[in-house]
Amino acid sequence: MATEIERKFLVQGDGWRQGSLGVPYRQGYLLADGNRTIRVRVAGDRGYLTIKGPMLGISRSEYEYPIALADAEEMLASLCQGFLVEKQRYRVEHAGHLWEVDEFQGQNQGLIVAEIELSDPEEVFALPDWVGAEVSHDRRYGNAYLSFTPYCTWDSSPN
Numbered sequence: 149m150a151t152e153i154e155r156k157f158l159v160q161g162d163g164w165r166q167g168s169l170g171v172p173y174r175q176g177y178l179l180a181d182g183n184r185t186i187r188v189r190v191a192g193d194r195g196y197l198t199i200k201g202p203m204l205g206i207s208r209s210e211y212e213y214p215i216a217l218a219d220a221e222e223m224l225a226s227l228c229q230g231f232l233v234e235k236q237r238y239r240v241e242h243a244g245h246l247w248e249v250d251e252f253q254g255q256n257q258g259l260i261v262a263e264i265e266l267s268d269p270e271e272v273f274a275l276p277d278w279v280g281a282e283v284s285h286d287r288r289y290g291n292a293y294l295s296f297t298p299y300c301t302w303d304s305s306p307n
Contacts, residue, residue, distance in 0.1 A: 152200070152210035153269055155284045159260040163278035164249050170236030173250075176228025180292040187292070188215075188223040191237070195220025206269055206284050230295035231255050243274035255298030261289055 175189040183202040189195070195217045201209035224232060234254040240247045245264055252259040262279055283289040288297070 150210050150212075151207055153207045153266045153271075155206055155264050155266065155282065156289055157262045157264075157275075157282050157284075158280040158289075159249060159262050159278055160280040161278045164238065164240050164247070164262070164276065168238040168240055168249070170238045170251065173235050173237050174224060174232050175291065175295075176224050176232045177230060177292050177295050178223070178227055180229065180295065185292045188220050188228060190217065190220050190224065193217060206266075228295075231298055233291050233295050240276075242276045245273050247276065252294070252299065255300050256294050257300065259289075259294075259299040 171192045173189060173191050175187055177185055177187055179186040185198075185200045187196075187198045187200070189198065195215045196212055197215050197220075198210065198212040200211075232254070233252070233256065235250045235252045235256070238249040238251070240249055240262075247262050247264050249260065249262045252261075261283070262276075264273060266273070287293050288302070
């Protein structure tokens with residue numbers, strides 16, 4: 149079984165931008181029932197279909213498959229529920245770990261989140277100085293949630 153173990157943090161400042169080139173992402177959800185998601189994503193010039201199971205702490209099952217770009221574009225245009233999630237994703241190395249920093253656009257503009265994937269839920273890692281509050285257990289910061297309740301509609305932004 150493929151397992152995703154991920155911690156998520158808000159981003160403060162611009163220290164993460166140095167030397168980083170972002171890749172545009174657009175994604176939508178065929179299913180998002182609070183436990184499981186089926187996501188269609190275009191990352192740069194590639195398409196993906198991803199199936200995720202329920203969260204157990206900071207872990208969940210995840211299965212990702214490449215699909216034809218034209219198929220991904222068609223699914224995004226005609227099959228997804230809610231809003232499309234648009235963002236630039238930056239990959240930033242820090243202290244032996246790869247961080248993915250998502251700078252959201254469109255309905256979620258103003259939100260910047262950093263994620264780190266781990267090999268074990270108890271894995272120790274160094275926090276960069278641009279990392280703020282941890283939001284791993286706050287479902288509002290999940291992309292599926294953002295596709296139905298965009299950041300611009302939140303009463304008060306914690307950023």
